[in-house]
Structure formats: structure tokens, C-alpha cells
Amino acid sequence: MKSHTRVAVIGGGVIGCSVLYHLTKFGWNDVMLIEQSELTSGSTWHAAGGFHTLNADTNMAALQGYTIGLYKEIEEISGQSCGLHHVGGITLAGTPDRMDCLGAERADHRYMGLETHLVTPEEIRELSPITNTDGVLGALYDPLDGHLDPSGTTHAYARAAQKQGAEIVLRNRVLETNPRPDGSWELVTEQGTVIADYVVNAAGLWAREVGEMAGIYLPLHPMEHQYLATDKIDEVVNHGTELPHVMDPEGESYLRQERQGLVIGFYEQECDPWAVDGTPWDFGHELLPDNLDRISDAMAFAFKRFPVLEKAGIKNIINGPFTFAPDGNPLVGPVPGLKNYWSACGVMAGFSQGGGVGLTLAEWMIDGEPSRDVFAMDVSRFGDYCTRSYTRIKVRENYQRRFSVSYPNEELPAARPFHTTPAYGIWKSQNAVFGSAYGMEAVNYFAPEGEDPYEIPSFRRSNAFDTVAGECQAVRTAVGINEIHNFSKFEVTGEGALGWIDIVMAGRMPREGRLTLAPMLSPKGKLFGDFTISNLGDERYQMNASYASQSYHMRWFEDHLPDSGVEVRNISQQRIGFQIAGPSSRELLSRVARGDVSNEAFPFSVSGTCRSARARPLCKGFPIPGTWAMKSMCLPTSRLPSMTR
Numbered sequence: 001m002k003s004h005t006r007v008a009v010i011g012g013g014v015i016g017c018s019v020l021y022h023l024t025k026f027g028w029n030d031v032m033l034i035e036q037s038e039l040t041s042g043s044t045w046h047a048a049g050g051f052h053t054l055n056a057d058t059n060m061a062a063l064q065g066y067t068i069g070l071y072k073e074i075e076e077i078s079g080q081s082c083g084l085h086h087v088g089g090i091t092l093a094g095t096p097d098r099m100d101c102l103g104a105e106r107a108d109h110r111y112m113g114l115e116t117h118l119v120t121p122e123e124i125r126e127l128s129p130i131t132n133t134d135g136v137l138g139a140l141y142d143p144l145d146g147h148l149d150p151s152g153t154t155h156a157y158a159r160a161a162q163k164q165g166a167e168i169v170l171r172n173r174v175l176e177t178n179p180r181p182d183g184s185w186e187l188v189t190e191q192g193t194v195i196a197d198y199v200v201n202a203a204g205l206w207a208r209e210v211g212e213m214a215g216i217y218l219p220l221h222p223m224e225h226q227y228l229a230t231d232k233i234d235e236v237v238n239h240g241t242e243l244p245h246v247m248d249p250e251g252e253s254y255l256r257q258e259r260q261g262l263v264i265g266f267y268e269q270e271c272d273p274w275a276v277d278g279t280p281w282d283f284g285h286e287l288l289p290d291n292l293d294r295i296s297d298a299m300a301f302a303f304k305r306f307p308v309l310e311k312a313g314i315k316n317i318i319n320g321p322f323t324f325a326p327d328g329n330p331l332v333g334p335v336p337g338l339k340n341y342w343s344a345c346g347v348m349a350g351f352s353q354g355g356g357v358g359l360t361l362a363e364w365m366i367d368g369e370p371s372r373d374v375f376a377m378d379v380s381r382f383g384d385y386c387t388r389s390y391t392r393i394k395v396r397e398n399y400q401r402r403f404s405v406s407y408p409n410e411e412l413p414a415a416r417p418f419h420t421t422p423a424y425g426i427w428k429s430q431n432a433v434f435g436s437a438y439g440m441e442a443v444n445y446f447a448p449e450g451e452d453p454y455e456i457p458s459f460r461r462s463n464a465f466d467t468v469a470g471e472c473q474a475v476r477t478a479v480g481i482n483e484i485h486n487f488s489k490f491e492v493t494g495e496g497a498l499g500w501i502d503i504v505m506a507g508r509m510p511r512e513g514r515l516t517l518a519p520m521l522s523p524k525g526k527l528f529g530d531f532t533i534s535n536l537g538d539e540r541y542q543m544n545a546s547y548a549s550q551s552y553h554m555r556w557f558e559d560h561l562p563d564s565g566v567e568v569r570n571i572s573q574q575r576i577g578f579q580i581a582g583p584s585s586r587e588l589l590s591r592v593a594r595g596d597v598s599n600e601a602f603p604f605s606v607s608g609t610c611r612s613a614r615a616r617p618l619c620k621g622f623p624i625p626g627t628w629a630m631k632s633m634c635l636p637t638s639r640l641p642s643m644t645r
């Protein structure tokens with residue numbers, strides 16, 4: 001084993017091997033992978049091996065398409081078969097909403113250059129005669145769907161990487177990861193010590209434990225998952241060609257052919273988080289005890305959907321764990337707060353997403369940024385708020401919702417309310433409908449009196465439409481208040497502050513007492529953020545952007561700060577704020593603020609004016625707190641708390 005490497009990848013599952021392959025593909029050959037046992041010793045060996053492009057996030061869907069297209073390439077380079085079966089796949093729709101959802105996916109797919117089609121029940125029966133289409137309205141057909149051999153595929157990535165110069169060290173557990181003053185890492189392993197310029201945590205089922213070695217918490221949790229393989233089924237044998245995959249979201253199941261029988265897996269409601277206190281180091285080559293009771297309802301549904309299953313014998317039952325992040329997407333990229341430490345974990349669909357994860361990480365590490373928008377899998381989308389218990393609750397919710405329709409206006413209920421501002425109780429008493437981002441509750445709108453404070457998720461105009469239109473009208477003609485706690489806030493101070501902001505932001509920086517809008521661009525010209533920058537004087541600036549992106553932005557700032565002369569503090573949770581808007585806003589401001597807020601003293605201008613001012617308490621019991629942060633709703637004057645009317 002060499003003693004120094006440019007990149008050390010920890011973990012030889014499908015993800016670690018894909019990362020290793022992509023680094024070598026882009027010319028970084030001084031790289032190594034360290035695996036505690038044999039390749040595929042974690043979740044990878046017991047995967048069902050299915051792959052597809054379906055993903056609610058368009059960029060993720062495109063990366064899944066990339067992954068599927070990659071298998072031929074690694075087969076050619078490595079000479080190792082991936083055991084590919086490109087049989088196509090159908091996702092059934094049993095409700096009009098599901099049909100809308102599949103239509104939306106289809107539109108995304110076309111935009112991303114993926115060729116999927118909507119098909120009728122008759123066409124479904126032609127493609128998959130074993131499917132009972134009673135109650136089915138249609139389906140999305142994806143010709144790219146298929147399955148493969150998980151072990152062959154992982155070895156194909158690994159061999160291709162080795163052929164391109166990578167080293168793979170097996171039976172060698174990483175015991176410690178220690179940062180060094182020059183930004184490199186010392187990896188203490190069973191076979192000795194390695195110094196690496198970069199570390200990639202691709203430890204899958206053990207990613208939490210490996211993260212702890214570097215003092216970080218990665219928000220992911222393993223869940224148990226079961227699938228069954230049947231004995232030979234005559235209808236399958238007699239079909240002639242291999243049957244396509246059938247995903248039946250209403251039945252929470254996915255099904256495919258395996259030799260002369262079928263494999264069917266379930267994402268059941270009664271699911272179990274696994275290894276809550278940590279993945280044991282001696283786990284790896286065994287399965288978990290099966291639990292058919294847990295999937296009995298889903299199986300009963302499957303017997304109706306696929307009647308051939310009822311008479312089929314069960315050959316084996318697989319119950320294995322694999323990891324999920326709270327929103328089900330991978331955790332990829334540089335870990336905020338740590339230099340040269342990267343994450344490639346939390347991947348719940350390694351054979352649909354592994355290629356995209358490897359590609360993204362390698363591009364990012366080598367070029368400084370990935371070639372497409374990958375925020376949906378950026379490890380920085382979660383912050384400190386994401387505790388162990390929050391993660392576990394959200395991961396369970398995500399598993400249960402694996403086959404639920406994802407609506408564009410949907411707010412998920414688990415672990416809520418989590419963070420709130422002191423104004424939360426007031427909004428709640430006004431029948432607020434809340435949304436949540438980055439763990440923070442924020443008002444989306446106010447439901448009419450007597451109505452449930454709930455926006456019914458839909459692909460069409462929801463029940464909120466008329467109410468929100470009324471709120472907009474009220475702001476247009478009078479005044480409205482917006483709590484802006486769900487904007488992030490950064491304080492920039494120091495003699496070099498202005499010069500530094502000028503470098504990281506596009507646009508002209510404001511004079512003292514003024515504010516401006518400024519996009520933050522990457523060196524390749526991509527939009528990284530949309531900021532409001534206030535010049536508060538005395539070399540002090542406040543920059544506001546998206547609350548949900550605070551860790552993402554802070555990582556960028558830390559990476560681009562000079563050694564001295566500038567300090568950036570994330571004060572998102574320390575400043576509360578309200579925005580008032582509309583023709584009567586100055587009148588409202590004059591009633592609640594001390595000092596002169598007339599047009600002469602506090603002029604309105606396109607670039608904006610900013611000033612520190614002390615507010616009068618609005619009323620008893622309405623605190624203006626010193627801690628907490630800001631955004632969200634429009635409160636029409638008629639619904640303003642009485643003290644501000």
C-alpha cells in the first residue's frame with residue numbers, strides 16, 4: 001500500500017468504486033480505494049439490481065440517465081460484464097393525480113433528453129401480460145429501465161479504475177481520519193498510515209461511523225428493506241421475451257423477472273429504521289431476519305395486481321439495510337466546515353444513481369464545480385439543525401413515501417414544527433398555513449376563517465389560489481407584512497470586507513446606508529446565490545439570501561476567504577425581521593418605528609436605503625426578540641394583528 005495519495009476513497013461499494021473510476025476517467029490516477037473487507041461488502045451485495053430514471057428532481061433524473069448509459073462504457077474498459085438486462089419498465093398510475101405526476105415526469109424527461117412515453121392500460125397488458133390493469137389509468141414507459149448484476153457492476157467500475165491507474169486495497173479497515181495543518185488528511189488503517197490530499201467518505205452503511213472519525217455527523221440512516229424471489233412461473237417462462245419491470249406505486253411494490261421467476265420488493269408503511277445506535281463493524285455479509293408480517297398488506301395488493309404470484313413458490317427472501325438521507329437523495333460534495341473532506345454517501349439507489357454521483361464528485365473535485373446543478377444531492381443542503389432524531393424521523397417518512405405522488409406544492413408533516421420564531425404563535429392564531437425549509441417553519445399564506453389551515457397538494461391550481469390572490473391584492477392596495485426569518489443573514493466585517501464582497505459578488509457594491517441586489521457567480525459563471533447586500537457603515541455589511549442555502553453559501557465563503565482582514569459570520573438565527581410592502585407601508589412604519597421615516601429622511605429608491613432603527617414594541621406580548629431569523633407570508637391589512645392596524 002502506498003503511503004501518499006492524491007485521493008483516498010473509503011469504501012468499496014458501488015459508490016466508492018464509481019467515484020474511483022470517475023477520478024481516473026478525468027485524469028487523476030494517483031488515487032486509491034480502501035475497503036475493510038471485499039468489494040461489495042455493504043448494502044451493495046444484496047441489492048435487487050434494478051435501475052431507472054424516475055426522480056422528482058430533473059437534474060437527478062438526468063444523472064440517473066447518465067448512470068444507465070455508463071454501463072456499456074465500464075464493461076468495455078474493464079472487460080467485466082455488468083449482467084445488463086435492458087428490459088424497459090412501466091410505472092403504473094392508479095389515480096388521476098398519479099397520472100398528472102407521471103405526465104410532469106415525462107415533460108422533465110423530454111427536457112433532459114430522456115425518451116419516456118405515457119402508455120394506456122391496453123399497451124401495459126401488451127408489454128406485461130402478467131399485470132392486471134383493473135383500476136389502472138395508464139403508465140409511464142421508460143425504455144432505459146432494467147436490472148444488472150450488482151457485484152459484476154461494482155467490479156467493472158473497480159477494474160476500469162485499476163486499468164486507469166488506481167490502487168485498491170482490500171481487507172484494510174480505516175481506523176482514524178486526522179486532519180493535518182496543510183489541509184491534507186492522515187488515514188490510520190489496519191495496514192498502516194496513508195497521507196491523502198483529499199478524503200472521500202463512501203462508506204455506505206458505515207458512513208456515519210466513518211464521519212464521526214472526522215468529528216462530523218452525516219444526516220443519513222439505514223432502513224430495512226425486503227424483496228422476494230419466486231420459483232419458476234409458467235406464464236413468465238412462456239412469455240418468450242424477458243418481461244419489463246413494473247413499478248406499482250399504489251401497491252408500494254416493484255417487480256421484475258429473475259430467470260424463470262419474478263422478484264418483487266416493497267416499500268411498506270410499517271418500515272423499520274435499522275442500527276439506530278450505529279452500524280456494527282462486524283456486520284456485512286449477513287442478511288437480517290425476514291419479516292413477512294410487515295409486508296403482508298402490500299403482498300395482498302400485489303397478488304391482485306400480479307395474480308401469477310399467488311400460486312408461485314417463494315425461493316428466497318432478502319431483508320437487508322441501506323441508507324437514506326432525510327429527503328432520499330444522496331449526500332455528495334465537500335463537507336461544510338472541513339477542508340478537503342468529501343462525502344459520497346446516503347445513496348439509496350446505487351445502480352440508478354452511482355454513475356451520476358461518481359461523475360459529480362470527480363468533476364467538482366477536479367474542476368472546482370460540477371457541470372450541472374446538483375443542489376438536490378449537495379451534502380450542504382442539510383445543516384446543524386438536522387439532528388439524529390430529526391434525521392431518523394424524516395428518513396422513515398421518506399421511506400414510507402417512496403412511492404407517493406410528489407406534488408410541487410407539498411409540505412411534508414414529519415418532525416414539525418421543528419424550528420419556529422417567537423411570532424409563530426401569532427401567525428398560528430391567524431390560521432396560518434406553514435411551510436418548512438431547513439427545519440424552519442414559515443407562513444405560506446393564511447387560510448380563511450373557519451377553513452382548515454391546509455393547502456391541498458395538487459399539480460393544478462390548489463385551494464390556496466383565491467386566498468393568495470386576495471393577499472396579493474391587499475398588499476398591492478394597502479400594506480402587508482412578511483416575516484423574513486427564512487432569509488439567511490451573513491455579517492461581513494473587517495478592513496478587507498468591501499474588496500472581498502466585490503470579488504465574490506457580481507454587480508456594484510452599495511454606498512454606506514444603501515443596499516443592492518447582487519448575484520453570486522461561480523468562476524464558470526453559474527448562479528450560486530441571489531443576495532441583498534446592505535452597507536451598514538464602519539466596514540460592516542449584511543448579506544441576505546435563501547435560508548435553505550445558508551450552509552451551501554457559508555461553505556463557498558469559507559473556501560474563498562483571504563487569510564486575514566475579513567470575517568464572515570452566519571447570523572441567520574440571530575436576527576429576526578419583517579418586511580412591509582404596499583402603498584401604506586410608510587404610514588405603518590411611522591407608527592411602529594422611532595425616528596423620522598418620512599420620504600426626505602428615508603427615501604425610497606430602486607437600490608434601496610438601509611438604516612439601523614429601534615422599533616417601538618408593537619404591543620404587549622409581541623416581542624422583538626434578539627435571537628432568531630426570518631421569511632414568509634403576506635398578511636393583508638384586514639388580518640393584521642390588531643396592534644399594527
Ligand SMILES: Cc1cc2nc3c(=O)[nH]c(=O)nc-3n(C[C@H](O)[C@H](O)[C@H](O)COP(=O)(O)OP(=O)(O)OC[C@H]3O[C@@H](n4cnc5c(N)ncnc54)[C@H](O)[C@@H]3O)c2cc1C
Nearest residue numbers: 011013015036042043044048049050174204205349350351
Ligand atoms: C434489499 C435491498 C435491495 C436493493 N435494491 C436496489 C436496487 O434494485 N437498485 C438500486 O439501485 N439499489 C438498490 N439497493 C440500494 C443499494 O444497495 C445501495 O444504494 C448501494 O449499495 C449503496 O452503495 P454504497 O457503496 O454507498 O454503500 P455500501 O454498499 O454499504 O458500501 C460501503 C463499503 O464501505 C466499506 N467500509 C465501511 N467502513 C469502512 C472503513 N472504516 N474502512 C474501509 N472500508 C469501509 C464497507 O465494507 C462497504 O464495502 C438495495 C438495497 C437493499 C438493502
